[in-house]
Amino acid sequence: MLSVNVGTLLQQESGSKKIVAIDDVVENGNDRFLVKGTVRLCKTNRFIVAEADLVATSELTCMRCLNKFISTFTVKFTDEFYTKDNLIVMAREGNREDDLEDFFTVDGRNILDLSEAIRQYAIMSEPLKPICTENCDPLRQR
Numbered sequence: 001m002l003s004v005n006v007g008t009l010l011q012q013e014s015g016s017k018k019i020v021a022i023d024d025v026v027e028n029g030n031d032r033f034l035v036k037g038t039v040r041l042c043k044t045n046r047f048i049v050a051e052a053d054l055v056a057t058s059e060l061t062c063m064r065c066l067n068k069f070i071s072t073f074t075v076k077f078t079d080e081f082y083t084k085d086n087l088i089v090m091a092r093e094g095n096r097e098d099d100l101e102d103f104f105t106v107d108g109r110n111i112l113d114l115s116e117a118i119r120q121y122a123i124m125s126e127p128l129k130p131i132c133t134e135n136c137d138p139l140r141q142r
């Protein structure tokens with residue numbers, strides 16, 4: 001579930017947690033990631049911390065033979081999600097508005113949407129040099 005209602009969590013005291021099971025598809029242009037795992041949400045007095053422990057599966061192009069293959073890699077990240085109220089407090093404390101724009105946010109209906117964060121971190125977690133098999137050798141395949 002990529003859209004999580006955190007209305008109840010936000011009313012609970014700091015340190016309260018919510019575990020979200022993820023088994024979803026996140027898309028990025030032509031890329032599709034199938035992501036599975038858990039995201040732990042923890043409320044602090046300033047924001048909600050999301051701690052993701054996921055495995056992504058995606059079709060990548062082998063850099064040696066240029067064939068497409070299915071790649072599986074881990075996507076782990078910790079990031080913060082701010083409600084509008086959190087952001088107002090931050091702005092009052094002198095943070096510049098454009099700094100605040102970069103944060104992930106919880107919308108006015110208390111929906112915390114994980115898809116953008118997972119998409120960004122999945123792209124960063126993709127293998128830099130995708131190779132279909134360890135000893136892929138395009139010259140020998142002819």
Ligand SMILES: [Zn+2]
Pocket residue numbers: 062063064065066067131132133136137
């Ligand atoms: Zn290959």
